[in-house]
Amino acid sequence: MNLIVAVDSEWGIGCRDRLLISIRADLRNFARLTKGKTVIYGSRTLETFPNKEPLKGRRNIILSRKPDYKVENAEIARSVDEALALLSDEAPSDVFVIGGGSIYGQFLPYCDCCYITKIDKSFEKDTFFKNIDEDDTFRLVYRSSLRFSDSETDDLGGVGYFFTKYRRISHETDKKGE
Numbered sequence: 001m002n003l004i005v006a007v008d009s010e011w012g013i014g015c016r017d018r019l020l021i022s023i024r025a026d027l028r029n030f031a032r033l034t035k036g037k038t039v040i041y042g043s044r045t046l047e048t049f050p051n052k053e054p055l056k057g058r059r060n061i062i063l064s065r066k067p068d069y070k071v072e073n074a075e076i077a078r079s080v081d082e083a084l085a086l087l088s089d090e091a092p093s094d095v096f097v098i099g100g101g102s103i104y105g106q107f108l109p110y111c112d113c114c115y116i117t118k119i120d121k122s123f124e125k126d127t128f129f130k131n132i133d134e135d136d137t138f139r140l141v142y143r144s145s146l147r148f149s150d151s152e153t154d155d156l157g158g159v160g161y162f163f164t165k166y167r168r169i170s171h172e173t174d175k176k177g178e
């Protein structure tokens with residue numbers, strides 16, 4: 001299973017149910033990696049999507065504990081085990097955990113590969129991803145060059161960011177990175 005997240009310089013990922021910054025090139029990278037795949041996320045993350053609708057062109061699995069929770073064009077899982085059962089026929093490499101904070105925390109133990117966009121700035125935040133650099137079961141296998149956000153297309157211009165990929169050490173047979 002894969003995970004994809006954008007973190008600020010202190011591993012923050014969100015504030016008041018919003019992303020910290022929207023960078024078009026990062027959203028494009030997210031789309032490139034997840035199109036045609038299965039995405040898993042929490043009910044609060046759904047609320048942050050355009051029109052609060054599931055992502056098109058992907059199989060959507062949303063976690064909620066509410067017994068009557070229903071979303072058109074999505075499957076609902078009421079526990080981590082229920083989500084894992086829905087994935088039993090999927091190749092792990094075709095599954096992406098896409099947030100938010102509570103779902104990343106619960107699914108990281110099942111993930112072999114984390115695509116992490118690192119944003120070189122600290123924002124106000126209330127939701128975090130674990131500092132995976134302090135987790136010796138994961139290893140950095142790829143780091144892109146430093147790029148900068150563009151005020152024409154992004155929330156804010158001139159903010160440095162780069163793409164990284166981490167692999168669980170026991171699953172390092174493919175060391176090519178990306």
Ligand SMILES: NC(=O)c1ccc[n+]([C@@H]2O[C@H](COP(=O)([O-])OP(=O)(O)OC[C@H]3O[C@@H](n4cnc5c(N)ncnc54)[C@H](OP(=O)(O)O)[C@@H]3O)[C@@H](O)[C@H]2O)c1
Pocket residue numbers: 004005006007012013014015016017018019020041042043044045046048063064065066069077078079080098099100101102103104106127
């Ligand atoms: N930077 C990034 O890449 C990124 C990506 C995604 C999201 N985010 C940010 O993350 C924040 C949202 O994160 P969050 O932690 O508040 O919410 P979340 O993880 O998106 O969703 C939490 C909800 O998921 C459901 N849930 C959690 N664990 C469950 C379980 N074991 N079984 C069944 N349902 C479960 C519950 O829904 P019910 O309340 O319906 O029961 C819970 O309230 C926002 O600020 C968002 O913008 C950032």
